[in-house]
Amino acid sequence: VEELLESGDPVLDLSCRKFRKLPSRVCGLMHLEKLYVCENRLRNVPDSFSQLQGLKTLALDFNKLEDVPLAVCELSGLTRLYLGSNRLMTLPPEIKNLKNLRGLWVESNFFQRFPRELYDLPHLKSLQIGDNRLKTLPHDLTRMEALRG
Numbered sequence: 001v002e003e004l005l006e007s008g009d010p011v012l013d014l015s016c017r018k019f020r021k022l023p024s025r026v027c028g029l030m031h032l033e034k035l036y037v038c039e040n041r042l043r044n045v046p047d048s049f050s051q052l053q054g055l056k057t058l059a060l061d062f063n064k065l066e067d068v069p070l071a072v073c074e075l076s077g078l079t080r081l082y083l084g085s086n087r088l089m090t091l092p093p094e095i096k097n098l099k100n101l102r103g104l105w106v107e108s109n110f111f112q113r114f115p116r117e118l119y120d121l122p123h124l125k126s127l128q129i130g131d132n133r134l135k136t137l138p139h140d141l142t143r144m145e146a147l148r149g
Contacts, residue, residue: 005029015039015059016140027051038062050074061085061105073097084128096120107131114138122146146148 004012005025012029014022015038024035027048034057042063049071058072059082066087072078073094080103088109095117103126104118110130125148136143141147 010034010054012036022046022049024048028053031143033057035059045069045071047071053077056080068092068095070094076100079103081105091115091117093117099123102126104128114141119143 001014001023003015008031009051009095010031010033012026012032013035013036013112014064016068017040017148019037019042026048027046028051028090032052033054035052035055036059038059039062042060043065049069052075055075055078057080058075058078061084063086065083068083068088070092072081074090074097075102076097078098078120079100081098082105084105085108090108090113094146100123101121102106102123104124105128108131109126111129111134114134114137116138118127123146124144126145127147130133132134
């Protein structure tokens with residue numbers, strides 16, 4: 001892991017490492033553009049995670065997140081966010097801060113209702129929300145004008 005953290009590469013893959021906590025040094029890697037922390041045991045990320053303002057892609061799928069960490073909602077440059085296969089039931093109102101988000105993956109979670117917070121993401125083109133507990137989709141889904149099939 002140390003080798004990866006010191007490489008200076010804008011892409012860091014820390015997937016499948018059985019992390020319960022993110023290594024604290026990750027939050028100091030300001031050059032990161034893509035961070036993959038899939039298939040670990042994360043329940044949260046540190047508040048200092050919000051310092052990673054250069055991130056464009058963040059993959060936190062296949063973890064144990066019950067809530068979207070608010071520090072993630074402060075990463076205004078994100079264009080792709082992978083949160084599938086966690087334990088999410090809702091999205092926080094702060095998700096609206098991700099104005100540049102183009103793709104959001106929240107499949108295989110525990111949503112029982114369509115997250116209306118998504119209406120506040122004007123550039124969202126791709127939404128993967130299958131395999132949840134949704135019974136219906138909202139009739140005004142067409143408000144999400146950028147969304148593509």
